[in-house]
Amino acid sequence: MTVRTPIVSAPVPPGKMGSGVPAAELLVFLGALGEWRDRRKAELDELDQAALHSAEADALSADVVLSMTVWKAVSDRYELILVTWDSGRVGVKETEQISALIWGGLDAGGAGGSLAVSLPEACKLSDALAATLRAKLALEPGDADLAARLRQLRAQVERISDLVKLEPANTRNDALAKHHDLDRRLTDLADRNKRGADIGGLIGPFEMDAAKVERDLIVGAATRKERAADVARARTLRGELEAQGTAVRALADKAVATVSPAPRLAVPDVTALGPVPNTPAELEKYLTRLDAVRRALGQAQAAYGGALQxxxxxxxxxxxxxxxxxxxxxxxxxxxxxxxxxxxxxxxxxxxxxxxxxxxxxxxxxxxxxx
Structure with missing residues (x-):
């Protein structure tokens, strides 16, 4: 069986955290991200239906839920970026806010809190999760050209190589061994394909293994971020919520001006919490307040966005x-x-x-x- 929706890979993000991005680059990225979002949703819907009719429906349900949750987190952040983008009417301040929204941590909501991954990392994680589901369901991608799939796998193995370089010393050797094994197997698959051999039965298991390695490396990196210094984490989260709050307030202003009756939810201002404290006890309280602001912003975004919808x-x-x-x-x-x-x-x-x-x-x- 095949998935009707052609396989899609996450677009390359522009810029970096803390710096503005040229409007022209943002326009290209937003267009590519919007297409990725729509095509990934269509693919996940197909995979969900296939999983429901699978003999392993119960075992696959967690994978489907996680894939949908990650997609929803990306989609919500994309909508906030669009509000800040305001059809291209942006200056330096707005492009810096968009950069913070791209590179800041995502809110996974029902998945149990804030994901310690950026928007690009979440997109790559979604790619890996979708590939794992396809492999578990024994489904071929809609554009099942072996040469194209091999090219995408080569790009994935290169991404894994970049992730391995970020591994700490105590886990790097194991990660290197897994990368070398994937690189060797992919080279063998490419050589077999050039010789005209049938690799249809080999490429699916390889896709699953590569997706699992990439997913584990992304999640491992996210876990290490969560264990980083709490002061640095609080400062980063505060900056992200400040950018998110600005975007949600713009969304609220748009809703109030556009529809009646409009929701009347307060949009919290994270700056009202004051500077990030240094003492452990006060910092724990501050992080709790930041989480409350995060949840309130999510509720406000859902309410005002729902009115416009x-x-x-x-x-x-x-x-x-x-x-x-x-x-x-x-x-x-x-x-x-x-x-x-x-x-x-x-x-x-x-x-x-x-x-x-x-x-x-x-x-x-x-x-x-x-x-």
């Missing part, structure tokens, strides 16, 4: 019903009037959501009655 959903429904009406009730004046009122409600900001919902419901009911 509701407006978009109603607008799409109205247009969809109009298309349907054109075929089943062409020229109907009542439907035409309802549509004009609906469009007027959409274009008159802030959009009165209850009124728009009522108009869409009335349009639907009238349309159903004309059949």
């Amino acid at each position: 509701r407006r978009d959903e109603l607008a799409q429904l109205l247009d969809a019903y109009q298309v349907k009406a054109a075929s089943v009730a062409p020229g109907n004046e009542d439907l035409g009037e309802l549509y004009r009122r609906g469009r007027a409600a959409i274009e008159n900001e802030p959009v009165d959501l209850p009124r728009l919902a009522a108009l869409v419901a009335a349009y639907q009911a009238y349309l159903e009655g004309t059949k």
